[in-house]
Amino acid sequence: MAAVPEFPARCVIWFGQPHAAERAALAAEGWQVRGVASDACVAIGMRGSDLVVGLLDLRGAAPGNVEHLQALLEQHRHMRVLAILPPGPYPTPPPLQSLLAGCVETFTAPLDLSSLVQRLQHLADGDETRSPAGAQALVGNSAVLQVARAALRKFAPVELPVLVTGETGTGKELAAQALHALSPRHARPFLAVNCGAIPAALVQSELFGHERGAFTGAATRRLGLFETASGGTVFLDEIGDLPLDAQTNLLRVLQEGTIERVGSNHPLAVDVRVVAATHIDLEQAVERGQFRRDLFYRLNVLRLPMPALRDRGSDILLLAEHFLASFRRRHVTRARGFTTEAAQALLRFNWPGNVRELLNRVQRAAIVSEAELINVADLELLPPQVEMPQRLLHDARQAAERDALLQALRDNAFNITACARTMQVSRVTVYRLCRKHQLALPELR
Numbered sequence: 338m339a340a341v342p343e344f345p346a347r348c349v350i351w352f353g354q355p356h357a358a359e360r361a362a363l364a365a366e367g368w369q370v371r372g373v374a375s376d377a378c379v380a381i382g383m384r385g386s387d388l389v390v391g392l393l394d395l396r397g398a399a400p401g402n403v404e405h406l407q408a409l410l411e412q413h414r415h416m417r418v419l420a421i422l423p424p425g426p427y428p429t430p431p432p433l434q435s436l437l438a439g440c441v442e443t444f445t446a447p448l449d450l451s452s453l454v455q456r457l458q459h460l461a462d463g464d465e466t467r468s469p470a471g472a473q474a475l476v477g478n479s480a481v482l483q484v485a486r487a488a489l490r491k492f493a494p495v496e497l498p499v500l501v502t503g504e505t506g507t508g509k510e511l512a513a514q515a516l517h518a519l520s521p522r523h524a525r526p527f528l529a530v531n532c533g534a535i536p537a538a539l540v541q542s543e544l545f546g547h548e549r550g551a552f553t554g555a556a557t558r559r560l561g562l563f564e565t566a567s568g569g570t571v572f573l574d575e576i577g578d579l580p581l582d583a584q585t586n587l588l589r590v591l592q593e594g595t596i597e598r599v600g601s602n603h604p605l606a607v608d609v610r611v612v613a614a615t616h617i618d619l620e621q622a623v624e625r626g627q628f629r630r631d632l633f634y635r636l637n638v639l640r641l642p643m644p645a646l647r648d649r650g651s652d653i654l655l656l657a658e659h660f661l662a663s664f665r666r667r668h669v670t671r672a673r674g675f676t677t678e679a680a681q682a683l684l685r686f687n688w689p690g691n692v693r694e695l696l697n698r699v700q701r702a703a704i705v706s707e708a709e710l711i712n713v714a715d716l717e718l719l720p721p722q723v724e725m726p727q728r729l730l731h732d733a734r735q736a737a738e739r740d741a742l743l744q745a746l747r748d749n750a751f752n753i754t755a756c757a758r759t760m761q762v763s764r765v766t767v768y769r770l771c772r773k774h775q776l777a778l779p780e781l782r
C-alpha cells in the first residue's frame with residue numbers, strides 16, 4: 338500500500354496573548370495557534386517538516402521579558418519570527434533592537450490581520466521568493482541585475498554548489514533563496530547559517546549534529562543543519578569564516594554526499610545542495626592558507642556575483658519605492674514618496690552598505706518624515722558639512738585679511754586714504770590692520 342503523504346502542519350507560536358479575533362482569523366486560514374506566555378520557558382515540539390512561525394507579540398510584553406525572548410529565539414534559530422510592536426512612535430531600546438533584528442518582519446499595532454495572514458501564507462508557500470517567479474524577488478531592471486538574474490535561472494536546476502559573491506548587503510542571501518525557489522528542491526527546506534556567527538567550538542555540531550554524550554553538555558542526540566535540510570538547500574553564509582576542520586567535513590559532503598555526527602564515526606548519506614556566500618576574496622584566503630584550496634575549487638564551479646548597488650543606476654529608485662510601499666503595508670506613515678532632491682541624493686550616494694543600507698534609510702525616513710514626501714534630511718543624505726576646526730578657520734580668515742590688505746595697499750601705491758576707500762573702511766582701520774598684520778608701511782613703500 339502506498340504511504341499516505343504526511344502534510345506538514347502549519348503552526349504559529351504566539352509569544353504573548355492573541356486576541357480571539359486574531360486566533361479565529363489564523364485558524365480560518367488553517368493555522369494552528371499556540372499561545373505561549375512570553376515569560377514562560379518552552380520547548381517547542383515540532384516535526385522536521387512542520388512549518389512553524391514564531392510571532393513575538395510585544396504589545397503587552399514587560400521590558401524585562403526581552404532578554405528571555407532573546408534566549409528563546411536563540412534556541413530556535415531556524416524558526417522564522419514576525420513581531421508585532423505596540424503603536425508608535427517610540428524610541429526602541431537597544432536590547433529590543435537586537436531582538437527585532439532577528440525578525441523577518443515587524444508589524445505595528447493596530448494589527449492589520451489580513452496582511453499578517455497574507456504574510457504567513459507567503460511563508461507557508463516558501464516565502465514570496467519561492468513563487469514560480471523566484472528571481473523576480475530581486476527588484477531591479479539594470480543590466481547588471483539582469484545578468485545576475487539570468488545566471489540564477491541557469492544555475493537553479495543544476496545540482497551543483499553555487500558560490501554567491503558580492504559586497505555586504507547586495508542581496509546574496511536573497512539570491513540564494515531565489516535559487517532554491519527556482520530549483521527542483523523548492524518544496525524542501527532552505528536553511529541558512531552564518532558560519533561567522535557560530536562559536537568555532539560549536540560549528541561542527543551545528544552543521545553535522547552530535548550524538549548523545551559526544552561532549553560535555555551534549556545531553557541528547559541533535560540533528561545538524563545538513564540532516565534537517567534533507568532534500569533541500571543549505572545556505573552557508575560567510576563561508577570564509579568556516580574553521581579549517583569544518584571545511585574538511587564540508588568537502589566530504591560535497592565529494593561523497595556524507596556527514597558524520599560529532600561523536601560518531603558512521604558516515605550518513607545526506608541529500609542537500611550547498612549554496613555558499615562570501616564577501617571576502619576566497620582566492621586570497623586560499624593563498625593565506627585560511628581556506629582549503631580543494632574546497633574552494635569544489636564551491637567555485639558556479640559563481641554568482643551580486644553587483645554593488647551604486648552600479649545599478651535607477652534600480653536605486655525602484656528599490657526605494659519598493660521598500661517604502663512594503664513599509665506602508667505594515668506601518669502607519671504619512672510618507673508616500675520622495676522629493677525630487679531626495680531622489681537625486683539617492684542616485685548620487687555611494688551606498689557602501691548596498692541594498693540593506695538603502696532599506697534601512699528608507700524605513701527610518703518613513704518613520705521620521707513629517708510630510709508626504711520624504712526629503713534629503715529624512716534620509717540623512719545631506720552632504721557632510723566640511724567641518725574645519727576652529728583654529729584652522731581662524732588662521733584662514735587672518736591670512737585672507739592680510740592678503741586683501743596688502744593687495745589694496747599695493748593697488749593704491751601705499752596711499753592710506755585711497756586704500757581705505759578701496760576697502761571701504763576708515764583710515765584708522767587701515768592703520769590698525771597694518772599693525773595687526775605687522776606690515777611696516779615705510780619699509781613696504
Ligand SMILES: Nc1ncnc2c1ncn2[C@@H]1O[C@H](COP(=O)(O)OP(=O)(O)OP(=O)(O)O)[C@@H](O)[C@H]1O
Binds near residue numbers: 503506656692693
Ligand atoms: N534586489 C533586491 N530587491 C529587493 N530586496 C533586496 C534586493 N537585494 C537585497 N534586498 C534586501 O536587502 C536586504 C539585504 O539583502 P541580503 O541579506 O540578501 O544581503 P547579503 O548580501 O546577504 O548581505 P550580507 O553580506 O550583509 O550578509 C534584505 O532585506 C533583502 O531582502
Ligand SMILES: [Mg+2]
Binds near residue numbers: 574614
Ligand atoms: Mg547575508
